[in-house]
Amino acid sequence: MPYFAYKGRNARGELLQGVLESADSGGVADQLFSTGVTPIEIVATSKPKMDGADNWWTKLTEPKIRPIDVQLFSRQLHTLLKAGVPIMRGLGGLQESAINKSFGRVVKDLRESLDAGRELSAAMRRHPDVFGPFYLSMVRVGETTGRMDEIFLRLFDQLEFERDMRERVKTAMRYPMFVVIAMTIAIAVINLFVVPAFAKVYAGFNAELPLMTRVLIASSNFTITYWPLMLAAIIGAAFGFRTYVATPKGRFQWDKIKLRLPIVGKIMLKAALSRFARSFALSAKSGVPIVQGLNVVAQTVDNAYIASRVEQMRDGVERGESILRTAVASGVFTPVVLQMVAIGEETGEIDDLMDEIGAMYEREVDYELKTLSSQIEPILIVGLGILVLILALGVFLPIWDLGKAAMHK
Structure with a gap:
């Protein structure tokens, strides 16, 4: 996403400036408003540079800043x-x-910014690729309420939750991805090496080959003749897909499609809603107003489609509607969740109940991930069986027919 340099004033009238990453200038303005800063000027700019990071060799060899670095930083602070x-x-x-060392340079820049009179949230805002909008908003809340130590502990818990979710998804997908890659390699080896060798043998039969064998040989010949074009088409399609998904419209459409995918779609939906509930509970417990909290939480769900629904909830609450009514209109929550939201509004304990909703979704995601391999295994076994059947029929039917002919003689 592009970067924008901004100038703005906080609640005390102090001039702040920095660089933020967003899809457009409107997104930057929303981020600033959510952290209590009124923008004065927003212009497109290049990615901000840190001391010691301008050298090309440093860029090539420096370690990447990982989420665990920010998580440990929150706990230590x-x-x-x-x-x-x-x-x-x-x-x-x-x-x-x-x-x-890369994160060490970020911390050094934070110190220098604080020494120059900036607030911590304004200093962190100079590094949008390290500290996300939700992190910045929570730090801003800590500065306003004077509960910085408590905010950093809650941020640590939130980052730990998100890291645990990512790790469990990777673990669950490791075996299916390995099988799919192995099957792809097997198909390529069969088409490029195995079938051509058998085709030379069958050519000496001077007899009509079975349909399955002809299909295999035609597929192999096509792959051998046009593999450069096929490779270029795959690379072009992957590049075009990544380019389209990088646009706001493309990401919205892809995130919407992901939620409808068989098996994994429901897991992605529950994981996103769990992040939403946890983040909303954290912002509510920290004293963030509901409208501002929904605006910030929309940026944490990691799904543009659900984020748009959360923003619709924010707009509805801003118009004076209840959270329950806006949640029903969003169309992404289950009846159980809606019932808990209704109780939370009636009792004034929406933050605690949202925490329970997050925990409930987390347990469901945990169960779905544990059973993911068992759900995908039958599909992989059927696919592998079909591949073996096609190969066996295509390769051995001519030999079988030849043997039958010899027996009749």
Whole structure:
């Protein structure tokens, strides 16, 4: 996504400036408003650079900043602030002890920004690829309420939850992906090497070959003749898909389609709704107004389609509608969740109940991921069986027919 340089003023009238990443200038304005900053000027710019990162060799060899780095940073900062350590001294210690040198440079920039009079949220806003909109908004809430140590602990818990979800999805998909890759390689080897060898043998029979054998040989000849074009088409299709998905419209359409995919679609939906519920509960417990909280939470669900539904909820609440009514209109929540939202609104404990909703979805996702392999295995076995059957019929039917002819003689 492109980067935009901004100038704005916070609630105290102080001038702030920095660089944010967003799809357009309107997205930057929304991010700024959600953190209590009124934008004055927003212009397109290049990606912000940090000291020591301009050298091409440094860019090539420097370690990437991982989510675990931000997670550990949140936990360490919580411990330091809770112990009464001044934030400048705490950041200095974290900079010196940083194992990831790239993240160490980010911490150094945070210290320098604080030393220049910026707030911590404004300093973090200079690194949109490290600290996301939700993280920035929660830090802003901590600055407003004076509960920075508690905010960083909650952010640590949230990041741990998201990391655990990603790891479980990767673990569940490892075996199916391995089987699919192995089948793809097997098909390529059969078409390029196995079938041509048998085709030379069958050519000496001077007899009409069975249909399955002719199909195999035609497929093999096509692959051998046009494999450069097929490879170029696959690469072009992959590049075109990535380019389309990188656009706001393309990402929206793809995220909508993902939720309708067999087996994995329901897991993606529940995972996104779990992130929404957890994030909403965290922002509500931290004292963020509901409208502002929904605006920020929409950016954490990692799905443009669901994010648009959450934004519709925000617009409805802004018009004075209840959370329940807007949740029903969104069309993405289950009846059980809607019932809990209704109870939460009546009792004023929406934050606790949203936490329970997040935990419920998390348990469902955990169960779905544990059974994912068993759900995909029958499909893979059927696919592998069809492949073996086609290969066996195509290769051995001519030999079988030849043997029958010899017996009749």
